[in-house]
Amino acid sequence: MSSLLSNYMQKEQQLKQLQSELERLENDERLKAEIEFKTKLEALMKEFDKSANDVIELLNPKPGSAAPKAAASSAGGRRKRKLKIYKNPQTGEVVETRGGNHKTLKAWKEEFGAETVESWLVRTED
Numbered sequence: 156m157s158s159l160l161s162n163y164m165q166k167e168q169q170l171k172q173l174q175s176e177l178e179r180l181e182n183d184e185r186l187k188a189e190i191e192f193k194t195k196l197e198a199l200m201k202e203f204d205k206s207a208n209d210v211i212e213l214l215n216p217k218p219g220s221a222a223p224k225a226a227a228s229s230a231g232g233r234r235k236r237k238l239k240i241y242k243n244p245q246t247g248e249v250v251e252t253r254g255g256n257h258k259t260l261k262a263w264k265e266e267f268g269a270e271t272v273e274s275w276l277v278r279t280e281d
Contacts (some may be wrong), residue, residue, distance in 0.1 A: 236253040238279065239253070240277045240278050240280070241276055242277045243263060243275060249277075260272065
């Protein structure tokens with residue numbers, strides 16, 4: 156019974172911490188600007204009846220440049236993945252990985268959800 160209470164209290168503390176982080180994010184001007192951009196972009200896409208894929212294709216056309224790039228990468232082997240560095244805000248634990256198959260990262264995603272863990276991404280390096 157005490158482990159259930161302990162678990163409840165731990166979850167309650169995590170909730171308070173997440174609410175605090177959420178409040179900080181809501182007051183961040185960069186987030187406000189990104190939300191405004193996203194809202195305006197979605198309205199524009201709706202106005203012109205375009206999907207996200209349509210916009211990506213329009214902004215990043217690669218018909219001519221894709222062929223030489225693919226040939227160069229296959230000759231030199233596989234391109235090295237970017238190093239992603241995650242920091243668990245609750246424990247302070249840091250995970251550095253070049254792939255998605257990291258044991259600790261998978262455990263975090265299972266416990267907290269992939270979207271939450273992705274928000275813990277501190278930086279990406281080549």
